[in-house]
Amino acid sequence: MLHITPDIVIDEREIHEEFVRSSGPGGQNVNKVATAVKLRFDAAKSPSIPEDVRKRLKRLAGKRLTREGVLVIDARRFRTQEQNRRDAMERLTELLRRAATKPKRRIRTKPTAASRKRRIEEKVQRGETKKARRPVRSPEE
Numbered sequence: 001m002l003h004i005t006p007d008i009v010i011d012e013r014e015i016h017e018e019f020v021r022s023s024g025p026g027g028q029n030v031n032k033v034a035t036a037v038k039l040r041f042d043a044a045k046s047p048s049i050p051e052d053v054r055k056r057l058k059r060l061a062g063k064r065l066t067r068e069g070v071l072v073i074d075a076r077r078f079r080t081q082e083q084n085r086r087d088a089m090e091r092l093t094e095l096l097r098r099a100a101t102k103p104k105r106r107i108r109t110k111p112t113a114a115s116r117k118r119r120i121e122e123k124v125q126r127g128e129t130k131k132a133r134r135p136v137r138s139p140e141e
Contacts, residue, residue, distance in 0.1 A: 004093055004096045004097055004100060005097065005100050007050075007100075008048060008049065008050070008053065008096065008100055010041075010046070010048045010049075010096075014042065014046055014048065015039060015040070015041050015089075016039070016040045016041075017037055017038070017039050017040075017085065017088070018037070018038040018039075018040070019034040019035070019036065019037060019038075020034050020036045020037075020038055021034050021035075021036065034081070035076070035078070035079060035080060035081045035084055036074065036076035036084055037073075037074075037075045037076070037081065037087075037088045038072060038073075038074055038075075039073040039074075039075065039089070039092060040070055040071070040072055041070065041071045041073075041092060042068075042069065042070050042071075043057055043058075043061075043065065043069050043070070043071045044068065044069020045069065049096075053096070053099050054099075056098075056100075056103075057071070057095065057096065057099035060098055060099050061095065071092070071095075073088045073091050073092055073095075074088075075087040075088035
């Protein structure tokens, strides 16, 4: 069981891990050992996640979420399979925790009297500046 929040607990059977060969430096070890982890979690069909969390997860996951709603996390930062596995699980947990937190609703506020006054003064000053740029008229006109 993977504990995300007190309310959200994911069964480990919902998470599928695939071990693949990692790219980059590492000599013969790279060519022989499958140390990278591709973690798959079907967020669209998971009974463990509430609908509001699912919607926020879709927005947060971005390109890591497939069209079918499967979250794919690719972990290849470390040289051992176990470290990459732990890293993938931590990243999944962190992403789900971020999706589980409800964003605070913005409370619209009115501008203060001082800010309204400043705005008007700036507009008047700007008008004066523009007025000063006008061509000077001669008195006989």
